[in-house]
Amino acid sequence: MSGSGQTTMKDVAKAAGVSVMTVSRALKKNSSISDVKRKQILSLIQEMNYVPDQMAGSLSSKKSGFVAALLPSINNLHFAQTVQSLTKQLENSGLQLLLGYTDYSAEKEEKIVELMLRRRPEAIVLTYDGHTQRTRDLLENASIPVVEIWEQPKDPIQHSVGFSNFDAAKKMTNTLIDKGYKKIAFLGEADDFGTRGAARRNGFISAMEDHGLSAERIVQFEAPPVTIGNGAIAAKSLLEKFPDVDCVFCVSDFAAFGVQSHFIKVGVNIPNDIAVVGFGDFEVSRYALPSISTVKVDPILIGHQTGQLICNILGYTGKKPEQFQHLDIHVEISLRESVKD
Amino acid sequence: MSGSGQTTMKDVAKAAGVSVMTVSRALKKNSSISDVKRKQILSLIQEMNYVPDQMAGSLSSKKSGFVAALLPSINNLHFAQTVQSLTKQLENSGLQLLLGYTDYSAEKEEKIVELMLRRRPEAIVLTYDGHTQRTRDLLENASIPVVEIWEQPKDPIQHSVGFSNFDAAKKMTNTLIDKGYKKIAFLGEADDFGTRGAARRNGFISAMEDHGLSAERIVQFEAPPVTIGNGAIAAKSLLEKFPDVDCVFCVSDFAAFGVQSHFIKVGVNIPNDIAVVGFGDFEVSRYALPSISTVKVDPILIGHQTGQLICNILGYTGKKPEQFQHLDIHVEISLRESVKD
């Protein structure tokens, strides 16, 4: 090392008896350098434990190698799966994911977008839950590709990969109405303005009103995210407020699992007394007893498609799209034991 | 913007009629600049949607503002919680988390450590599951603080925040033996050499052998991570191989939930026929019916302590520790309905 600090490319160059540029070329694929020299330099690099400083490289090449992704919370298996498959797609093109958590708040999102932009990401992924105007301004000024995921926004910034939570919840509600349920309750989060949870509730309300049914059976508990525990507590107040309920549509499978747990404990038979329905197709609902009916979504597919889209946009694949893409992710209604046949 | 590219500090300086250094000072706390000018410049920055380039700043100041954290998988609520609390602690000191996933493999860890070091993190957090020699060399060469979390390693690199999975599993096994169980099976992952899962299995074996009991009832299914589904499948083969089992100790609550689900379906009574025990205290085990006995760990505390330790080490708090710290995280045995009184 030169002096006291970290090993730099200069140190490697000196040790190899070449210029720094030759070392730089040895590390870069498809660059003009002889095989012999490349091998020599690479083994020297290995030996010296030299690790290039990507900050410096990025500053010069104007490519950070970062893609930023903002999620409401990582504390949610779905988002975690999306992140994992997105990461995998991006690392094929040598891109690294910079993760941020918005805590389901558009104001926090704005702050984090700004923090992220300081790292000059080559693209940014947002989980749509509403944005502030300044968020939009910052993103426009950054002039990088923006992909909104999970929800298909009405007024997309650029690209999107997701589905309509409103439509999905409406479809499930219609299915339940077809099955003969009339006094369906919706159990969702409080303070969910502009979020996907609210879109689901609105889909429920719309379906009920379309059929001339009352959409007044709504319980809103804690702010997002939903936990099993919250579901269990909400189940109790639901039974007190609306004792005539015949089906509970929960904003997420976790809430549904909590509801079932409470119902079974207090002797409510599922599905004969009350049916229970979730959203998301988390593994727990498949193995719950009774198994929980749900809206199947595919978080891994969302991550996969998003990653591919970004690689395409950034021109790593030669399939650069001409226009903004809106990839619709198919969702499916899955009826299980928790709903009567 | 100067020319066509992004807005730079130079553009702001020109617009404000000051030198770039004054703009730089306006953005930095406790720097020598008049209040009037700072306010002017900051509002100008806001107006121009200028976002500083932290790459350039870091290169010059030799502080990346990054802390790297490697986890086996983000697809695990515990790790997600650790990440979330760690993130929160670090952002108090203006540090950003760079996340990587090792897929429970020491070789992948090595690659990701190298990728991370390119970003010149100020500290690095590893989830101990064994390391390669080169990983150790790279870390030593990087000369940054290293914190290993979750497991308390025998041969720590530097600092650690965690507990002994061996001891925790042994303690649980001893408790089960005290309760009168003799034919206890351990249900864990395959290909788990050097991982926390293996440490748990070894703790189980040690406890059984200490009491002169057979530790042969071991089922190893898929490679990590454990899923509910894997647990359900393993439960089936467990019953075939060891029909006389009186208690199943699972490497994780998820496996335990899957085991219970299968047992209940095939008419095995829990806990009267067979007891079921998990590890981790995930929310699902509290609301499962019967509720699942488990080893309680506190992922949020691990993240919190790790974050604080790093801030202390990096000197953001004035409490710089003299020596390598080894913070022991207390774990607790929690017996619930899935084990006989």
Next chain:
DNA sequence: CTCTATAATGTTATCGATAACATTATAGAG
């Protein structure tokens, strides 16, 4: 053996900020 196209390597300028030192403005002491 010479010439030329191309491969291999080197030199210089640069990315956008901050550190360190230099200079100028300002406030308070006397």
Next chain:
DNA sequence: CTCTATAATGTTATCGATAACATTATAGAG
């Protein structure tokens, strides 16, 4: 009103890499 300490601002060098251009080495044509 002058002097001096300090606050406020500016100038220059620098972080560690890569891009763009310049030069040198090499291989194949004739």
